[in-house]
Amino acid sequence: MERTQFDIRYATLRRAVIERDFAHLNDKQKEAVFNTEGPVLILAGAGSGKTTVLINKIVNILRYGSGVQCEQAPFFAKDEELRRLARYLAEKPQTEEELTDMYRLCSVSPARPWEVIAITFTNKAANELRERLNTAIGAEAASGVWAHTFHSACLRILRSNFDKASLSRNFTIYDEDDKRRVLTESIRALGLDEKHYDPRAVGSEISRAKDNLLSPRAYEAENGNDHYRKTVASIYHEYQGRLSMSDAMDFDDIIVKTVELLKKHEEVRNHYQNQFRYVLVDEYQDTNYAQYVLSSLLAGGRRNISVVGDDDQSIYKFRGATIQNILGFEDQYPDALVIRLEQNYRSTSTILNAANGVIKNNCGRKSKTLWTENPAGGKITVYRGSTQEEETEFIASNILRDVSEGVPFSKHAVLYRNNVLSNNVEQAFKRNGIPYRILSGLRFFDRAEIKDMLANLWIIQNPADTLRLKRIINNPKRNIGDRSIEKAEQIAHNEKTTVFEILKNANEYPELSRGREQMTAFCKMIEELRQMEEFLPLDELYDELLEKSSYMSALKIKNDMESRARIENVLELKSNITDYCTRTEKPSLNGFLEEISLFTDIDRYDASADAVIMMTMHAAKGLEFDHVFLCGMEEGLFPSFRSMESDDDIEEERRLCYVAMTRAKKNLRITCADRRMIFGQTRYSRPSRFIEEIPQEFIEKFEPQTNITENKESGYRYKPTEPVTLPKISSFVTKKEEQPSANLYAVGEMITHKAFGRGMILAATPMGGDCLLEIAFDGVGTKRLMAKSASQYMKKA
DNA sequence: AATCCGGTTCTTTTT
DNA sequence: GAACCGGATT
Numbered sequence: 087m088e089r090t091q092f093d094i095r096y097a098t099l100r101r102a103v104i105e106r107d108f109a110h111l112n113d114k115q116k117e118a119v120f121n122t123e124g125p126v127l128i129l130a131g132a133g134s135g136k137t138t139v140l141i142n143k144i145v146n147i148l149r150y151g152s153g154v155q156c157e158q159a160p161f162f163a164k165d166e167e168l169r170r171l172a173r174y175l176a177e178k179p180q181t182e183e184e185l186t187d188m189y190r191l192c193s194v195s196p197a198r199p200w201e202v203i204a205i206t207f208t209n210k211a212a213n214e215l216r217e218r219l220n221t222a223i224g225a226e227a228a229s230g231v232w233a234h235t236f237h238s239a240c241l242r243i244l245r246s247n248f249d250k251a252s253l254s255r256n257f258t259i260y261d262e263d264d265k266r267r268v269l270t271e272s273i274r275a276l277g278l279d280e281k282h283y284d285p286r287a288v289g290s291e292i293s294r295a296k297d298n299l300l301s302p303r304a305y306e307a308e309n310g311n312d313h314y315r316k317t318v319a320s321i322y323h324e325y326q327g328r329l330s331m332s333d334a335m336d337f338d339d340i341i342v343k344t345v346e347l348l349k350k351h352e353e354v355r356n357h358y359q360n361q362f363r364y365v366l367v368d369e370y371q372d373t374n375y376a377q378y379v380l381s382s383l384l385a386g387g388r389r390n391i392s393v394v395g396d397d398d399q400s401i402y403k404f405r406g407a408t409i410q411n412i413l414g415f416e417d418q419y420p421d422a423l424v425i426r427l428e429q430n431y432r433s434t435s436t437i438l439n440a441a442n443g444v445i446k447n448n449c450g451r452k453s454k455t456l457w458t459e460n461p462a463g464g465k466i467t468v469y470r471g472s473t474q475e476e477e478t479e480f481i482a483s484n485i486l487r488d489v490s491e492g493v494p495f496s497k498h499a500v501l502y503r504n505n506v507l508s509n510n511v512e513q514a515f516k517r518n519g520i521p522y523r524i525l526s527g528l529r530f531f532d533r534a535e536i537k538d539m540l541a542n543l544w545i546i547q548n549p550a551d552t553l554r555l556k557r558i559i560n561n562p563k564r565n566i567g568d569r570s571i572e573k574a575e576q577i578a579h580n581e582k583t584t585v586f587e588i589l590k591n592a593n594e595y596p597e598l599s600r601g602r603e604q605m606t607a608f609c610k611m612i613e614e615l616r617q618m619e620e621f622l623p624l625d626e627l628y629d630e631l632l633e634k635s636s637y638m639s640a641l642k643i644k645n646d647m648e649s650r651a652r653i654e655n656v657l658e659l660k661s662n663i664t665d666y667c668t669r670t671e672k673p674s675l676n677g678f679l680e681e682i683s684l685f686t687d688i689d690r691y692d693a694s695a696d697a698v699i700m701m702t703m704h705a706a707k708g709l710e711f712d713h714v715f716l717c718g719m720e721e722g723l724f725p726s727f728r729s730m731e732s733d734d735d736i737e738e739e740r741r742l743c744y745v746a747m748t749r750a751k752k753n754l755r756i757t758c759a760d761r762r763m764i765f766g767q768t769r770y771s772r773p774s775r776f777i778e779e780i781p782q783e784f785i786e787k788f789e790p791q792t793n794i795t796e797n798k799e800s801g802y803r804y805k806p807t808e809p810v811t812l813p814k815i816s817s818f819v820t821k822k823e824e825q826p827s828a829n830l831y832a833v834g835e836m837i838t839h840k841a842f843g844r845g846m847i848l849a850a851t852p853m854g855g856d857c858l859l860e861i862a863f864d865g866v867g868t869k870r871l872m873a874k875s876a877s878q879y880m881k882k883a
Numbered sequence: 884a885a886t887c888c889g890g891t892t893c894t895t896t897t898t
Numbered sequence: 899g900a901a902c903c904g905g906a907t908t
Contacts, residue, residue, distance in 0.1 A: 207897045237898045262896085337898050372897075405896060504894055509899095567884075684898055704895050726894055742895080765893060766899045 089157055092168070096159035099171045100192045104154050106175070108142055111135075118392075118425045119143045120154040122364065125385075125419035126392040127412070131456040132441070132748035133432025133710070136394050137211070140366060141218045143392060144202055144231060147364050148223055149189055151196035160194070167191055199230025201363040203384065206235055207372055209684065211708065232362075236377055237337065237684050240344040245676075247354055251347040256548040256676070258334040259683040263532070264553055265289060265336045272324040283317065291315070292322045296338035297374040297406035299345060302326060331584070333550045341376045348383045359387030369708075370395030370415075374406040382418070389419070397452050398445050401704060401742045403734075413452065430456045430748075432710055434463025437754050440784040441747040444776055448737045465786040467755040468777055474762040478514035480788075481715050481757060485520055485698060486870040488713060490851070490858055495521055498698045499711040501746050503724040506764065507717060508700055515698065517841045518869070519876030525701035531685060535641075535652040539659055540682065542631055546615045547675050549586040552578075559589075562640035564608060566601040573597045574605075586612075611635065624673050625664045632656070703746040714750035719758040720771040743776045831859055831873055836883040839876070842866045844883060 108116055115135055118128045119142045130136040146153075160167075171191050179185040206212045212233050219228035232239060241259075244251050260268065269285040269292075295305040302323040309315035329335065335343065348355045365385040367373065370393035373381070385391035393415060400409045416422050430438050435458050442456060467484075471477035485498050500511050500522075508524055515522045531537070538561060541554035549555070552575070560566045571585075577595055578585045588595065590609040592602035611634050619627055632638045638656065641649045666681065667673040699711070718724060724743070729735035747754060758773045777785075831837070835847045845863035850873070852858075857873040871880075 209897085211897085235898065261898090340898080369897080401895080402897075404894085506893075506899095563884095702895065704897085707897080723894095728894065738895095763899080 090159075092163075093157060093159045096163060096168055096171070097157050099168065099175060100156075101154050103171065103175050103188065103192050104146070104150055107149075108146070111138070111142060112429060114425055114427050114429070115139050115142070118427070119146050121423055121425075122147050122152050123155055123390055125389055125415070125422040127415045127422050127424045128392060128394045128427065129412075129424065129452055129454055130394050130396055130427040131430060131454055132396065132399060132745070133430040133438075134427035134456070135429075135431055136368070136396075136427065137214065137218070139427065140204060140368060140394060141215060141222065143366065144204060144219060144364075145222050147197045147202055148199060148227060148231075149196060150193045153192050153194045153196075156194040160191070163191075197363050199227045200232065201361060202366070203232035203234070203239065203362045203364070204366040204368070205239055205381065206233070206368040208708065209235060209238075211235075211368060212238070235684065236373075236380070237340050238680075240340045240380070241680055241684075243344055243358065244340070244347065247347055247351075250351050250354060251343050253335075253343070254333045254548075254550075256333065258332060258544055258548045258551045258554070259340070259680065260329070260334050260336045260553070261683060262337070263537075264334075268328050268334075268553055269321070269325055272321050272328055276320060276324055278317065278321070283321065288318055288321055291318050292325065293338050294406050295322065296342050297376050299342060299376050299379065328552075331550070332552045333548050334553070338376075341380060345376055345380050345383065348380070355383065355386070358384060363388055363390060365391045367391070367393045368395075371397050371400040371409055371412045372402045372407040373411050374408055375411075378408075378411045391419075396454075398448070398454070398741055399707065399745050401707065401738060401745055403738050413450075426454055428454060428456050430458040431460070432751050433458065433748060434460050434752060436463050436465060436784050437747065437750050440466055440754070440780045441744050443781040443784070444740060444747065444779045445744040447779055448740050450737075463752055466780065466784050467788065468773075468780075468785050469755065469757045469788045470773060471757065471759045472761060474510045474759045475514070477717060477757045477759040477762075478510045479518075481511060481717060481755075482514040482518040482520055483869070484715075484755060485713075486518060486858070486872075489853070490870060493713065494696050495698045496696045497712040498715070499706065499709075499713070499749065500698060500700045500715045500717060501703045501706050501749065502700075502716075502718050503703055503726065503742070504718065505702060507723070510762075511700060511717060517876075519872035519874065521695075521697040521872070523695065523697045523699050525699065525705055531682060533652075533655055535655050536659055538637065539628075539631070539656055540679070542635060542637075543628075543675060543679060545586075545612055546619055546627075546631070547679060549609075549612060549616075550584040552585045555585055558635075559608060562636050564601070564604045566604050566608070570598060570601045570605075619675055624667050624675060624678060625660060627675070628660055628663050703742050706749050707745050710749055710751055712750075712752045713755075714746075714753070715755045715757060716746050717757045718762075719756050719774040719777055720762075721774055722769070722771045723764075724774050724776070740776065740779075743774075830877065831857070837861065837880050838883045839863065839871075839880045842869060845869075 104120070105116070108119055111119060112135075115138065118126065118139045122143070128136075128139060130139065170187065174184065174188045174191075179188050204215055206215060212235050215233040216228060216231075219231060219233065222228075232242075234242065244253060244257075248255055248257065266285050266289060269289050270280065273280055273283050273285060273288070295302075300308065302319055305322060306316060306319035309319065329339070348358065362384050365381060367381050372395075381391065381393070393412070395412045397409055397412050400407060400412075403409070416424065433441075438456055438458050438460075445451075469477070469480045471480060481500060485495065488498065489495060502508060502511070512522065512524070514520075531540070538558055541557045544551050544554045545558065556571060559571065573595075574585050574588045574592075577597070578588045581588070586609065588598075589605040590613075592598040592605040595602075598605065615627065615631060615634065618630055622630065638653065641653050641656070662682075663678060666678050670677060703716075725736055725739035729739045756777060758771075758777070761768060761770050763769075831847050831850055833847055833850055836844065837847065838844050839861075842861075842863040843866065845861040845866075847859055847861050848868065849860040850857050851860075853872075859871050859873050859876070860868060861871060862868045
């Protein structure tokens with residue numbers, strides 16, 4: 087088609103209107119948002135507005151389609167339309183009708199919501215996407231967009247095509263723990279020694295195989311010469327057999343089966359390739375081979391694929407992520423548009439330059455230099471203590487100083503390489519009465535009683551699930567012992583049916599005479615619940631389950647501390663179910679179990695509580711905090727001993743360091759200790775090489791003062807932080823609220839503290855619902871503590 | 884079937 | 899130092 091003068095004027099106006107709609111973006115971000123057609127690689131540095139770009143791109147696709155890129159006027163356009171468009175540009179549309187009219191005049195084949203799929207790695211990212219789409223384009227359109235994690239998107243596809251994916255309707259999902267158990271069973275069943283074939287090592291080897299889309303047979307063919315791997319291949323084979331007997335899939339299978347489905351069934355592939363006009367993938371640097379194949383398949387129709395990632399933030403190689411996907415994107419799509427987002431909106435320039443200085447030491451990256459218009463901010467503090475106690479006391483006293491200056495606890499995060507370091511920090515926080523929250527550790531859904539109840543629900547959904555069946559069959563006690571189950575398993579194996587079927591018909595097998603009444607009773611209970619599931623709402627079904635399984639009554643009879651806590655947890659699971667039912671359109675047992683199995687503890691992170699947040703550096707990815715502490719920055723811990731042998735591993739550690747540093751918005755403090763107790767031994771180490779890699783001009787160093795090192799009495803040898811004048815008690819906090827422990831202490835009073843000994847209260851400042859005390863301890867010096875939480879360590883002298 | 888003891892192990896872990 | 903697992907013991 088010829089471009090006319092009219093077309094050119096129209097396209098110019100249209101572009102101006104659309105540009106105005108996205109005026110809050112910078113030029114690079116706009117480029118990423120406007121180029122909807124064809125493959126686009128967006129290299130987005132830390133804090134460069136990656137999520138913003140993703141969301142705006144979707145909004146653009148839904149609102150204007152390929153609007154900006156289209157050079158033609160719409161077919162219906164006459165001079166009248168052109169004039170209207172010009173008017174809308176001169177003055178913004180006021181009424182709803184005018185706005186709709188403007189969108190119509192500018193849009194060129196806009197996508198419908200379900201034609202867009204945006205894939206993320208975490209539920210948190212997917213939820214954030216959904217929420218921000220909600221505000222941008224309204225709930226109705228937003229809910230149509232496929233904003234999912236890789237796993238939930240795949241489950242959605244698998245559920246609608248379970249027959250073609252050779253799955254049963256009610257397939258079960260095994261988590262990492264279930265996986266390990268099945269692996270142990272498999273290893274034993276093959277008569278192998280667990281010492282030689284560690285289930286964890288074998289499990290990750292199998293995961294890597296699945297990441298690379300290798301079936302047991304293909305894996306064996308590739309590794310036939312290696313004795314160990316040959317055995318792993320047979321375990322892999324056995325393991326898959328057991329999964330399929332239980333109608334179960336592990337996390338890796340969710341991706342693998344979807345890829346298989348799309349590869350094998352042309353009509354399914356065509357369906358999704360037609361449906362998804364636009365495919366967007368977040369955190370592309372962390373995709374593995376299978377996920378790469380999957381996204382390529384989904385985008386295979388129109389090749390409108392946008393991937394967002396940062397090769398410098400790839401920290402999951404050990405889980406099979408391959409940086410090759412992002413590095414090779416241009417080879418895969420030679421016509422790809424590459425856009426670099428290099429302006430950072432998060433950190434001070436000091437922090438950013440320091441992080442740049444570190445990551446610069448890595449080879450094999452896409453060249454990219456982040457810059458910022460943000461102010462320089464303060465220098466990065468590097469504190470070197472002689473012991474871990476000094477280190478953590480430094481962190482605690484720094485936080486208290488910030489708090490006394492009006493910064494809430496919740497603006498602080500402590501990040502560490504390794505979970506064991508959290509103990510020390512935790513102790514220091516307890517001593518100093520600092521409220522804190524640890525992310526990771528024991529998850530709610532990992533608690534035994536929760537897993538028990540979920541296992542029950544899984545069985546109702548899919549009685550073939552032998553692993554879960556074994557978990558609950560004798561819990562609460564039904565006098566069905568391991569031996570009886572072993573026999574039942576044997577029979578099931580011989581008759582090629584499920585254990586549940588055998589137990590149901592226990593009367594027919596003389597071997598099972600021992601517990602046959604209990605067995606049939608149990609199966610009858612499950613079958614009744616299965617029938618109820620058809621018509622009962624989910625939360626009522628759960629009540630029935632608690633009742634019929636006597637799980638609750640067994641706990642009530644025990645009635646000790648632990649059982650009471652368990653009852654609470656079991657009830658909390660109920661509120662989870664109720665919550666799920668209210669916010670889901672068509673609640674189902676299926677849907678609930680699926681959601682739960684893809685849930686992680688980061689999803690429970692509640693940013694509203696005023697507490698310091700502690701987590702591993704890995705867990706911090708994608709988050710940001712005003713004040714960040716990186717602790718345990720020592721050779722051997724970070725970078726870890728294990729990574730020191732290979733350059734590749736050191737580079738991954740360095741990327742992790744880069745990720746950790748760039749979490750900080752305003753202030754970054756790095757700490758280490760010369761000597762620490764770890765794994766029951768005292769170890770001495772040098773400060774991390776990564777500290778050395780930070781250009782010195784961005785750093786202010788604090789080291790223990792050697793001249794007071796001999797002060798045995800106190801044990802604390804670092805230079806105390808500068809005395810700070812506490813803010814005056816301001817009028818708005820003086821309103822008398824019931825603060826029992828907070829008001830217990832008066833200025834001038836003497837107290838004793840478990841850790842610090844005798845001291846006198848110098849000042850008491852009400853703060854939030856608590857009170858900040860400044861106490862002069864004998865020998866130890868002046869400390870600031872929060873009254874409420876420190877009171878358990880303190881009493882009046 | 885439950886409990887105790889002793890030996891072993893100890894990165895990170897979006898789903 | 900602690901947590902977890904497996905085998906042996908009651």
